[in-house]
Amino acid sequence: MTILILNLIWQISTLALIALGLAIVFGKLRIMNMAHGEFVMIGAYAPVITSSLGLPTWLQVPVCLGTVALVAFFLERTIIRHLYGRMFDSLLATWGIAILLREVIELMFGRGYQSVSVPIAGTVEIFGAQYPLYRIAVVGLICVGFGALAWWNRRSKVATQIKAMVGNPELAQAVGINTGRLSAAAFVFGCCTAGLAGLLLAPTIRIEPMMGIDYLIRSFFALVVGGLGSLEGLGLGVTLIAGTQSVIGALASQTYGYLAVLTLSILFLWLKPDGIRSSSR
Template sequence: MSSVLLLNLAWQISTLALVALGLAIVFGKLGIMNMAHGEFVMIGAYAPVITASLGLPGWLQLPVCLLTVAAVALVLERTIIRHLYGRMFDSLLATWGIAILLREAVELIFGRGYQSVNPPITGTLSLFGAEYPAYRVAVIAGILAGFAVLYWWNARSRVATRIKAMVGNPDLAQAIGIDTARLSAGAFVFGCTTAGLAGLILAPTIRIEPMMGLDYLIRSFFALVVGGLGSLEGLAIGAGVIAGTQSVLGAVASQTHGYLAVLVLSILFLWLKPDGLRSSSR
């Protein structure tokens, strides 16, 4: 296996893990099947376009992304999502409608045409005897560091302990004084914001358009199906299996073969091992 293929594999796995993280939080912890997850990725990808259209300097892309996505997520949580916790089918229908609304809103503002942005880091680095884009190397390193911090936070933080208590028994958590409504809202906004951050990171490497979110929703769902819900380890395993299968088959055969293999693999897991390779109970 060539060095470039290995680096591409690391890129695909790390970015898919980041994209799927928000869905893992919202679906795995809150019981909300967020069909608008891909649209939050899309909004994050449009952050550089929004920044440029407002005449703001490029370094404000990150604050614009986080503020825009968090504001949209908070409004949706306060008006719709807060009534749907634990109601998976109802949340699926509601968020499907939200996804359509968000796509139409972005299309109304920016049009249907493709947008493209330049990476903040240019040039290449020599790794393992191959030249690879420096931006992708920086993203891979940043995602690995971010997941390490998140893993530590999940194991040590008092807030994480309260979330686990809320997931395990919401009524008991509320009875002992945990503000479950505020905690749920924070978890939903955080999950959506990580999706937006993934979109911002991916923006320089993809074509940005209003319909782009569907592919990221599907691949995120497949990663959770394979890895299982409720743990960072399951998310990492699922992202590795899905992105690895698609990347390797896409390189040796075609992208169509890669998508087909991922689809068949996900169907087999839903049939034979619906809890995934590693899952913790909600």
């Protein structure tokens, strides 16, 4: 039972970090970023790049964030900036971007699976059960990060400007807010959180070019259930999605877990399309 609970906490924490970037881009910018999972994939390949080049482990974070930020900024300046508020157009465009990114990674690293070593080895005993120390450290880091983000969201001037831009872009621009720069920064930040999630997950998963699709689907389901516009909604969504999949997957099989998540998401789309908690606009 202890292992099941710890695995549940791990699944919820990591899905929250993955879905955060999609929530920012989808909820704030009205961009349906179908390439979100590919940014998770790019982050997961960062330790593969550093190890192949013989670079020290501590460079994994700057390599990850630098690569993701560069790709995201280039895409925002050339394509995404023309699609704000155009949901269907952005869906088609970013789907094409996702295919392109997968092909580039496949060309560079091949189709085979990659694996990286765990930076923090060993286990820790929790209520009589041994659990990987690395997972505990990652969960703690994610909790601290979300706490800092919640504080920033309530106190920061930039966060207030983003809320103003979302509520009324024309009025925000009229009072001197640089909505173009703010949108670009929000898009890059959302992609970087996805890349960071991929980096943190890399030692615990098989890394391959198609890995991003599963993370995109589960993140989207979490937003459907939780609703857009608040960290509380994101938390509720990822808890229900990750919790349902983990519990049913452990009791039955992963196939039944995916089926339960899909059924839950369809019910929310039908009965409560705005999710459990969605900020008013």
